[in-house]
Amino acid sequence: MADPRTLRTTKHIVDRYAAVADILPGSDLPWLVGRRQAGIERFRDAGLPTRKIEEWKYTNLEELRRVAFEPAKPVVNGISTGTLPTLVGAEHRLVFVNGHLRPDLCAICMPPDGATITSLGKALESIPALVEAHLGVARGDEDAPFTALNDAFLTDGLFLHLKPGVDLGSVIEVIHVSVGQSGPVFQHPRNLIVAEAGSHATVLEHYIGFGQSPTLANAATEVVIGEGAGVRHCKVQAEAPEAFHIAMLDAHLAKNAAFDSFYFASGAKLSRNEIRVTLDGEGADCRLFGAYMMKDRQHADHTTFIDHAKPHTTSREVYKGVLDDKARAVFQGLILVRPDAQKIEGHQLNRTLLLSDGAEIDAKPELKIFADDVKCSHGATAGELDEEALFYLRARGIPEDEARGLLVEAFLREVIDGIAMAGLREPLSDRVARWMGTRPALAGGGA
Amino acid sequence: MLEIKNLHAKVDGKEILKGLDLHIRAGEVHAIMGPNGSGKSTLSYVLAGRAGYEVTEGSVTYKGRNLLDLEPEERAGEGIFLAFQYPVEIPGVASTTFLKHALNAVLRHRGEEELDAMAFVKMLRAKTKELGIADDMLKRPVNVGYSGGEKKRNEMLQMAVLEPTLAVLDETDSGLDIDALKVVADGVNSLRAPDRALLVITHYQRLLDYIVPDYVHVLAGGRIVRSGGKELAHELEAKGYAEFADAAA
Secondary structure (H helix, E strand, O other): OOHHHHHHHHHHHHHHHHHHHHHOOOOOOOHHHHHHHHHHHHHHHHOOOOOOOHOOOOOOHHHHHOOOOOOOOOOOOOOOOOOOOOOOOOEEEEEEEEEEEOHHOEEEOOOOOEEEEEHHHHHHOHHHHHHHHHHHOOOOOOHHHHHHHHHOOOOOEEHHHHHHOOOOEEEEEEEEEOOOOOOOOOEEEEEEEEOOOOOEEEEEEEEEOOOOEEEEEEEEEEEEEEEOOEEEEEEEEEEEOOOEEEEEEEEEEEEOOEEEEEEOOOOOOOOEEEEEEEEEEOEEEEEEEEEEOOOOEEEEEEEEEEOOOOOOOOOEEEEEEEEOOEEEEEEEEEEOOOOOOOOEEEEEEEEEEEOOOOEEEEEEEEEEOOOOOOEEEEEEEEEEHHHHHOOOHHHHOOOHHHHHHHHHHHHHHHHHHOOOOOOHHHHHHHHHHHHHHOOOOOOOOOO | EEEEEEEEEEOOOEEEEEEEEEEOOOEEEEEEEOOOOOOOOOHHHHHHHOOEEEEEEEEEEOOEEEHHOOOOOHHHHHHEEEEEOOOOOEEEEEEEHHHHHHHHHHHHHOOOOOOOOHHHHHHHHHHHHHHHOOOHEEEEHHOOOOOHHHHHHHHHHHHHHOOOOEEEEEOOOOOOOOHHHHHHHHHHOOOOOOOOEEEEEEEOOHHOOOOOEEEEEEEOOOEEEEEEEEEEHHHHHHEEEOOHHHHHH
């Protein structure tokens, strides 16, 4: 069993739940209250993950464990539309501050017939049956301590429902803001995306933060993709330096469904982005791309699980990271091919660029294949900047910092140019360039 | 312009240059010829400032300054250009982007105003046309998927864009057919000027038919063992380097 300190933290969190349970949204919905109760019990039984658990071997939550988080309260001022760093000119924007909807910052244009774009909190009031029908579906039997915790505390987030055949031609940008309050606060955003047969949606989740005191965003996103439907999903994690960010995305794909995911992470002190995709119908296809840049003592964990549950399913995954100073990253990629899931194709690649001797990557690609007619591959590489290329650029007059920046941008370009949401490519390229620009002087080393 | 005195340099702990002397004045074209392993490429890398090429003795003075004190990018800013024997492939960086960064960095170093996008494109169009380079090559990543000839032409394009004071051409003729060689030579010759100098490093005399040198030096065993006029190149072509093996020992 876990050590006393972990038990104490777990108990602290469970107690916080007891204190706020009555004021959480949907407290009049028995099914939801039941889910919350089941969630907190699962979390209590599992406890805060420690490195003894295989999936958490490379990500140490010790620092998180030491913080006594309180449930975040709504923040009603201090943020305006003008100060929000929007990434794309999305037609629909939903903004949540510390987990609570800020209607004054939202903008929802007229969606097409058959599309419901709202917040989960509002949906629980107006269309609870629709939420009940889909919440938790994408996750199946898979469970994890933090998703159980999200089940218990879930407050608000995007609710998107597309009826069969609806093509939401425009982008939805969901901005989740963590604001440090007088003490450490946590929030549990929950996003639910349901694309019924033949429908199409593009969603951008954007996490940012302000303030000096620690915050924890424990987010969960569920994506249910019906037959022949397609969802493009992008997530940008740019939280404040003192933030903790833990997120789970579950996607469930029916026959001929497509899921295209892009993750970009540059923020937070410690982050874990987990994706679980179930390819549960023939012809289902997913593409997981990701880029991350970490420096100082940042820690970023990307853990993905692709479940080829049915034959003729395909997946492709490329994650690239750049690590500087004493930053650490984890990449765990599991591809499971179930028995009888023949004729599947799954390819996975993780590449890391280490800009300093103190930076570190733990890469754990894993293939579990129980069918015999499959095409699978995986690869993980870690290396430094190409010295020859660096010299070539410098020999043409380009100063070393600028040359390194060009090479880092070039390294990430493959994934950034591959973002399905074309409008996101340029703003993210800019972020890469700016990130390189803020590197400390080379002679001086890291901060 | 360039004065090399008693230059000794090591690579991987092995001494390659063993007391090389060379004096190049503005307006001159010098050729260095020599057998494989004589130190030709080492000399070019030492001049460009590549890491791992350790100067153990001697001096290199360029425009009155100690060249060895300068970083590679400072040398480029001061007008030194090395045309690489093996141009490096840089996936993900488009040639145009690379050229723009390079030119603007050099202009900044020289205290001149950077070119805006329009002026840059206009200038680049003119240079590519001169060198017979297709526009689509510039959209591709630097040297990636280029043929041998394209790589060398790309080196010449960079040189034309950066307008160096001292250009060092390291085996620029290798891998070129005769037509490409003429194009490259035309590009080099168009840069000849009273305030500029060229150092052409080559194994064969062929290139020197098109870029006619004022002086020819034979490099063997890490030292200049013989110097002469352009006729020395023809002599070497006829006789080979065999006689210098002894001189170097």
